[in-house]
Amino acid sequence: MSNYYNMPKLPTEASPKVEIFVDDRAVMVPGDTNLLEALKAVGIETPHVCYHPYLPVSGNCRQCLVEQEGPRGRMLVISCYTPVTPGMKIYTPASSARVKNARKATQEFMLVNHPLDCPICDKAGECTLQENYMEAGQNEGRLRPEYGKNYHGNPEHQFIDAKGQLRGGKHVDIGPRILLDEERCVQCDRCVRFMRSIAKDEQLQLAGRADHTYITTFPGEKLDHEYDLCVTDVCPTGAMTAKYFRFQKRVWLLAHTPTISMDDSLGANIWLDYADGRIYRVMPRCNPEVNRSWLSNTSRLAFQQFDKNRLPAIDASALQLVGGKVALVAGGACTNEDLAALKMLKEALGDRAELFGGSLLKVNAPDGIAKSGDPVANRAGMQLMGFADVAELLKRAGEFSNLITVNADLYGEDAAAAKALDKISNRIALSAFDDATAKKAKVAFGIRHWSEVQGTMVNSLNILQKLSAAPTCPDEKLLPAYEVISALAGNKFNSACEAFKKAREYVPAFADITYDAIKSTGKLLGGNA
Ligand code: SF4
Ligand code: SF4
Ligand code: FES
Secondary structure (H helix, E strand, C coil): CCCCCCCCCCCCCCCCCCEECCECCCCCCCCCCHHHHHHHCCCCCCCCCCCCCCCCCCCCCCCEEEEEEEEEEEEEEEHHCCCCCCEEEEEEECCHHHHHHHHHHHHHHHHCCCCCCCCCCCCCCCCCCHHHHHHHHCCCCCCCCCCCECCCCCHHHHHECCCEEEECCEEECCCCEEEEHHCCCCCCCCCHHHHHCCCCCCCEECCCCCCCCCEEECCCCCCCCCCCCCCCCCCCCCCCCCCCCCCCEEEEEEHEEEEEECCCCCEEEEECCCCEEEEEEEEEECCCCCCCCCCCCHHHHHHCCCCCCCCCCHHHHHHHCCCEEEEEEECCCCCCHHHHHHHHHHHHHHHHHEEEEECCCCCCCCCCCCCCCCCCCCCHHHHHCEEHHHHHHHHHHHHHEEEECCCCCCHHCCCHHHHHHHCEEEEEEEEEEHHHHHHCCCEEEEECHHCCEEEEEEEECEEEEEEEECCCCCCCCCCCCHEEEEHHCCCCCCCCCHHHHHHHHHHHHHHHCCHHCCCCCCCCCCCCC
């Protein structure tokens, strides 16, 4: 049998609507998708374990069974791999005891040798097995106690526990970032399909047969890839766990802020999961047009530095310009609101000021998953607002007497190239971090990090995306860059909404957009950015 399966076709706004019958009731559903998605579109959730909307369908768990009327009567089919056809007659547990029993039996098989780990399992609270079990009526186990658990997976890690039961490997180190709990695995194959079809680096496999099947790496190999932490997201159980997050926090104690990862111009959509004033983890936030459900390790783990080496807020009166020309430089993580404030400051200073933006880091090729390769996240916003590239400033540095950098660590990015800026005597750095550029500055002024501000950015696909602020700023006195800069310009913005109004004056493509109307998945701008 081929190891390759089809990607699911997901419904869109353009999907044709067809009539089908669900539990003898006529409903209109998207006609170009699978039954599981079609039922979801009309509010009927179908439990599933192996199905994932952005992975090829393997149809191996049988948790999504429904009944379909066919030429030989009603038969059980898996909804994740059954295409919608007009007029089809489908029966769910709402009307079919057979479907209810089949799903229950599937779940019972899945749980029969599953450990009772929920109280200490990192997946508890967001575990598909738990959710399915609670929804299916919390059926009593029928396992006779004298048999106990009887795990037959990877023989290398089996052990006999204190009760004399045969158990599977716990915290098996399968790579630098991931631990595997073998007996929590339900062999759904999602992690294998992720590595094969999305990461395009087949590093995991299902070995063994039948109830001896287990997940493993290839002999002598480790799971080690820039996207390997995504397997902890797609894993429906607590089998794949991230080392950095293990036992750090119960997930139901985390609050979630939807925002944008400002380290790359694709602007991957993310959740900042926080508690007690600090971020515990960063998770991909599904956006079908941007990063789907994926996030690189680099973007995911960057938060570990967000609260380190921070610059304190100082009195704004320290920000003094001298005579002569002023170079205003925006870093890649500056929002449109920061850019609008800089543009307003340039207008206030007149012809003596010029706007520059970008970074001295190399632009890489897109990886085709969740990164464009361009470290200047809001490059499109800078182009829309007429910022020249920072390389231009390096050539003409001798013309300027004042330099204001905003979250732009040019000395840290390329110390040799940035040396040209030494010619500018009055260097002022507005930065979240006490970085190399802040250290070289005459005045270093602490501001908020992008994870702590509201605002917008335009990504490499020309989508206007919205950032939200997690309440994790280490010092309430730190302000967003747009507030500090707009105050310098003599017209302080008190909110991102106010700053965006100014950005609308500068960018015709924003003219008809209000801040509140930007959806969580962003707004595609007309024309090229
Ligand atoms: S994977 Fe973890 S949370 Fe889910 S049922 Fe198993 S032990 Fe419980
Ligand atoms: S480790 Fe997780 S994702 Fe991989 S097969 Fe097992 S349950 Fe599925
Ligand atoms: S979700 Fe359909 S078979 Fe697994």
